[in-house]
Amino acid sequence: MPSFERRIPEGDDRERMICADCGHIDYQNPKVVVGTVVVSENKILMCRRAIEPRRGFWTLPAGYLELGETLEEGAAREAMEEATARISIDGILGVFSVARIGQVQVIFRGRFADPGAPAFAAGIESLDVALFPWEHIPWDDIAFPTVHWALNAWNACRSAPLGLPAGNPASDPRGVHRMVPSPSAGPVP
Amino acid sequence: MPSFERRIPEGDDRERMICADCGHIDYQNPKVVVGTVVVSENKILMCRRAIEPRRGFWTLPAGYLELGETLEEGAAREAMEEATARISIDGILGVFSVARIGQVQVIFRGRFADPGAPAFAAGIESLDVALFPWEHIPWDDIAFPTVHWALNAWNACRSAPLGLPAGNPASDPRGVHRMVPSPSAGPVP
Numbered sequence: 001m002p003s004f005e006r007r008i009p010e011g012d013d014r015e016r017m018i019c020a021d022c023g024h025i026d027y028q029n030p031k032v033v034v035g036t037v038v039v040s041e042n043k044i045l046m047c048r049r050a051i052e053p054r055r056g057f058w059t060l061p062a063g064y065l066e067l068g069e070t071l072e073e074g075a076a077r078e079a080m081e082e083a084t085a086r087i088s089i090d091g092i093l094g095v096f097s098v099a100r101i102g103q104v105q106v107i108f109r110g111r112f113a114d115p116g117a118p119a120f121a122a123g124i125e126s127l128d129v130a131l132f133p134w135e136h137i138p139w140d141d142i143a144f145p146t147v148h149w150a151l152n153a154w155n156a157c158r159s160a161p162l163g164l165p166a167g168n169p170a171s172d173p174r175g176v177h178r179m180v181p182s183p184s185a186g187p188v189p
Numbered sequence: 190m191p192s193f194e195r196r197i198p199e200g201d202d203r204e205r206m207i208c209a210d211c212g213h214i215d216y217q218n219p220k221v222v223v224g225t226v227v228v229s230e231n232k233i234l235m236c237r238r239a240i241e242p243r244r245g246f247w248t249l250p251a252g253y254l255e256l257g258e259t260l261e262e263g264a265a266r267e268a269m270e271e272a273t274a275r276i277s278i279d280g281i282l283g284v285f286s287v288a289r290i291g292q293v294q295v296i297f298r299g300r301f302a303d304p305g306a307p308a309f310a311a312g313i314e315s316l317d318v319a320l321f322p323w324e325h326i327p328w329d330d331i332a333f334p335t336v337h338w339a340l341n342a343w344n345a346c347r348s349a350p351l352g353l354p355a356g357n358p359a360s361d362p363r364g365v366h367r368m369v370p371s372p373s374a375g376p377v378p
Contacts, residue, residue: 092354
């Protein structure tokens, strides 16, 4: 293992991981997750996770933004990787902070890029992929709180023009609550 | 120096920096910059940079989001660090991708939190801090393209309700252009 130690570098004001051998500072900053509520005739594309965390639970096509990508490019790549779906992006539905795990999530509204019947299939990180009408979304088996937030943001505007993006809900303004299994189905208020 | 090598980890699809000694994977993802167009009576708070890159040029109070912070908390911290200003956040003005340098920027519109005359002063990373009316913004000495984009986004709405955040301009949809010294003053169209 590398021999990192935690201390405040000169000129900084918070602790960083610093290599005891060479002095390399391993700056750790929040990561960006990009994802999309992909909609076809008011049905939403969701993926059942094949990987931990939350294997077997339903999520939106989303994942870490990579170096060299724009937000829109990252969101489109994730839709292809997780749902084999070619999408076009409408605009931003939500910008969320998940301070507990050091994430910022930017969630878009999008559509299938190709005309005709929506083309999608489970990618390697998905057990299953499906289009759900709002009332059949598997509310009891949602992977993460931000999936609720993004779905609610979509439901608030549906196909109307996008406005100010949704932020964290008042019930979790800093994004520090874990997902709790809900005894009754339905979106988080 | 640590002996990192660049290769594709098992199960991944792109090269990462991997420690040749211990196998530690150093995932490098884009970083989030948060900042604010802080406005007082239609004048905008700007900071002249005391540090590289772009020392001596004017920017908005902005910087890297830290682990454990929400976007709003990070933006408020940067306003305090760079301009000794206590601010309140209105909402999101712009969400920009700067693919060239692996950044996502979330820029808010904000106000001074305290009533009375705006209180601000140069923080340690600023040579100078000032409130500029739009027509006196130092257009020839702006530090970064995204400062132009954010200022233009503010000018497009001023004190009107915020709507869909601005994205990258059509002239640089991926955020890959460097700042070019402009021979004539004025905002980037």
